[in-house]
Amino acid sequence: MIVEYILFIIFAVVAIVSAWCVVTLRNPVHCAVALIITLLQIAALFLLLRSPFLAVVQVFIYVGAVMVLFLFAVFLIDVKKAAMDMFKPKFRPLAYIVALILLVESLFVIFSGGIQELTRITEAGGEVKVEVIGRALFTTYIFPFEIVSVVLLAAMVGAIVMARDKKE
Amino acid sequence: MWPDIDTILLVIVMLVKVGVVTIILLNLPIPLTWLERKVAGHIQQRPGPMRVGPHGILQPVADGIKLIFKEDIVPAKADKLLFMFAPVVSLVPALCVFVAIPVAESVTIPYINKELTFYVADFNVGILFILARGGMGIYGIILGGWASNSKYAMLGGLRSAAQMISYEVALSFSAIGVVMMSNSLSLVEIVESQAGNLFDWNIFYLPVGPIWFVIFLIAGMAEINRIPFDLSEDEGSLAAGFFVEYSAMKFSLFALAEYTAMVTIATLGTLMFLGGWNGPVDIGIPPIFWFIGKTFVLIYFFMVIRFTLPRYRYDQLMTIGWNVLIPISLVLVLVTGLMRIYL
Numbered sequence: 229m230i231v232e233y234i235l236f237i238i239f240a241v242v243a244i245v246s247a248w249c250v251v252t253l254r255n256p257v258h259c260a261v262a263l264i265i266t267l268l269q270i271a272a273l274f275l276l277l278r279s280p281f282l283a284v285v286q287v288f289i290y291v292g293a294v295m296v297l298f299l300f301a302v303f304l305i306d307v308k309k310a311a312m313d314m315f316k317p318k319f320r321p322l323a324y325i326v327a328l329i330l331l332v333e334s335l336f337v338i339f340s341g342g343i344q345e346l347t348r349i350t351e352a353g354g355e356v357k358v359e360v361i362g363r364a365l366f367t368t369y370i371f372p373f374e375i376v377s378v379v380l381l382a383a384m385v386g387a388i389v390m391a392r393d394k395k396e
Numbered sequence: 397m398w399p400d401i402d403t404i405l406l407v408i409v410m411l412v413k414v415g416v417v418t419i420i421l422l423n424l425p426i427p428l429t430w431l432e433r434k435v436a437g438h439i440q441q442r443p444g445p446m447r448v449g450p451h452g453i454l455q456p457v458a459d460g461i462k463l464i465f466k467e468d469i470v471p472a473k474a475d476k477l478l479f480m481f482a483p484v485v486s487l488v489p490a491l492c493v494f495v496a497i498p499v500a501e502s503v504t505i506p507y508i509n510k511e512l513t514f515y516v517a518d519f520n521v522g523i524l525f526i527l528a529r530g531g532m533g534i535y536g537i538i539l540g541g542w543a544s545n546s547k548y549a550m551l552g553g554l555r556s557a558a559q560m561i562s563y564e565v566a567l568s569f570s571a572i573g574v575v576m577m578s579n580s581l582s583l584v585e586i587v588e589s590q591a592g593n594l595f596d597w598n599i600f601y602l603p604v605g606p607i608w609f610v611i612f613l614i615a616g617m618a619e620i621n622r623i624p625f626d627l628s629e630d631e632g633s634l635a636a637g638f639f640v641e642y643s644a645m646k647f648s649l650f651a652l653a654e655y656t657a658m659v660t661i662a663t664l665g666t667l668m669f670l671g672g673w674n675g676p677v678d679i680g681i682p683p684i685f686w687f688i689g690k691t692f693v694l695i696y697f698f699m700v701i702r703f704t705l706p707r708y709r710y711d712q713l714m715t716i717g718w719n720v721l722i723p724i725s726l727v728l729v730l731v732t733g734l735m736r737i738y739l
Contacts, residue, residue: 257542261478264535281521281581288528292564296557299538303554358521358581 236276243269256302264295281358413516417494425655426456432699439703466644471545474641478543483642483649486536490656493529496522497663498584500673500684514684515584522583523571523668530660533653534560540650541638552637555710556621562717563618569725570612574668576732577601587672597671604732609669611721616661618717620654622698624705625713662694
C-alpha cells in the first residue's frame with residue numbers, strides 16, 4: 229500500500245505542476261506538451277484505481293488523437309493572435325465566473341459521495357472489467373451516452389461550418 | 397511492513413525480464429539494418445554491404461561507431477529543449493509496448509514448481525495498451541519536426557501527424573476485428589483462442605480474417621512510416637523530412653525507434669492473426685521459435701515491400717486511408733459481429 233501511496237503522490241504532483249504549466253507557459257507548443265504530460269499522469273491515476281481500460285482509453289483518445297490535432301492546430305495558426313482576437317480582455321469577468329462554476333461543480337462531485345462509489349469498487353480488490361464498463365454504458369447510462377455522442381457530432385459539424393465560412 | 401519473499405521475488409523476476417527485453421530490443425537493429433541493406437542490394441541486383449567483415453556482417457558496427465563519433469549539431473534557432481527531447485519521446489513508447497507483448501506460453505520450472513511467464517505483464521487490455529502506447533511515438537516526429545525550426549522538418553512532421561491520425565483509425569479497427577474474433581482484449585487470451593491447427597488462426601477466420609489481416613498490414617506499414625507510406629521523410633520533396641536537422645546519436649535514436657516500431661507491428665501481426673506461438677503442425681519445435689519465426693517472416697515482408705513499391709502521393713495516401721480502409725473496416729465490423737452471433 230505504501231508503494232501505491234508514493235506513486236499517487238508522484239503522479240498527482242506532476243499532474244498539478246504540468247497543469248499549472250499549461251496555463252502559464254508562453255509558447256503554445258510548450259503548453260500543449262505540458263497538457264500531454266498532465267493527461268498521461270491522469271491515465272496513471274486511473275491505473276492506480278484498478279481501471280486499466282480507462283487508463284488506456286485516456287491515453288488512446290486524449291494523448292493519441294486529440295493532442296495530435298491540438299498540436300496540428302497550434303503549428304498551423306498563430307494561436308496567440310487568434311486567442312487575442314477571440315477572447316478580449318473585457319470578457320475576463322465571464323471567464324472567472326465560468327471557472328468558479330466549474331470549481332463548485334467539481335467540489336460538489338468530490339463531496340457528494342460520487343467518489344465513494346469508485347473506492348468501493350477498488351477496495352473490493354479486483355480490476356474493473358471491460359465487460360462491466362460496457363454493460364453499464366449501454367444499459368444504465370445509455371441516455372447520457374447518446375447525448376454525449378450527439379453533442380460531439382454537433383461540435384464536429386460546427387467545426388466544419390466555421391472552417392468553411394473562413395475560406396469563402 | 398516489509399513485503400514477503402514472494403512479492404520480492406516477483407519484482408526481481410519482473411526487473412530481470414525488463415532488462416532482457418530491453419537488451420534484445422536495443423540490439424535488434426544491428427542485424428536488422430544489415431538485413432535491410434542486404435535485401436535492398438539483392439533486389440537491386442547488387443551484393444549490398446560486402447567490405448566490413450564476411451558479407452558485410454560487421455557493417456552495422458561500423459555504422460554505429462561512425463554515428464557515435466559524429467558531431468551532434470543543434471540548429472541555432474531550434475527549440476533546444478524539445479529538440480533534445482524529441483528522439484527520446486520517439487524511442488520510449490516504442491520500447492514500452494513490449495511490456496505487454498507475450499512471446500510464448502508460460503512454463504512451470506521443475507523442482508521449485510514456480511510458473512515462468514514469457515511476458516512482463518498480462519494486461520487484460522493488452523491490445524489496446526500496445527496501440528495507445530505505440531501511437532505516442534508520433535510525438536517524437538511532430539515535436540522533432542517543429543523544434544528543428546526548419547520548413548522541411550516542419551512539413552515532414554505535419555504530414556506524419558495527419559497520416560498517423562488517419563491510419564490509426566484503420567489499425568484500431570483491425571484490432572477491433574481481432575477482439576471480436578477472439579473474444580478478448582488480452583493478448584495471451586487472443587493467442588490461446590487461436591490454438592489448434594492452422595485453420596484456427598484468425599487469418600483463416602473465413603471470410604473476414606484475411607481482409608482484416610490485409611487492413612492491418614496496410615495500416616501498420618503506414619503507422620511505422622515505411623515505404624510506400626513514408627511521406628514524412630520523402631527525400632525527393634522534403635530532403636529527409638522531420639529528422640533533416642538531426643545528426644549523430646539523436647538521428648540514430650529515431651532510426652532505432654523506427655526499427656523497434658517495425659518489430660512491434662510484426663509481433664502484433666503474429667499475435668493477432670498468425671496464431672502467436674502456436675505452430676501450424678505439432679512437430680516438437682518450442683513455441684517461442686514459432687513466434688520468432690513468424691515475426692521474422694513479417695519483418696522480411698516489410699523489407700521486401702520497401703524496395704518493391706514506389707511511394708504514394710499525399711492525396712492518394714489520404715484516399716486509401718479514409719475512402720478505402722475505413723469504409724471496408726466498418727462493413728467488416730458488422731459482418732464479423734453477425735458471424736459471432738449467428739455462427
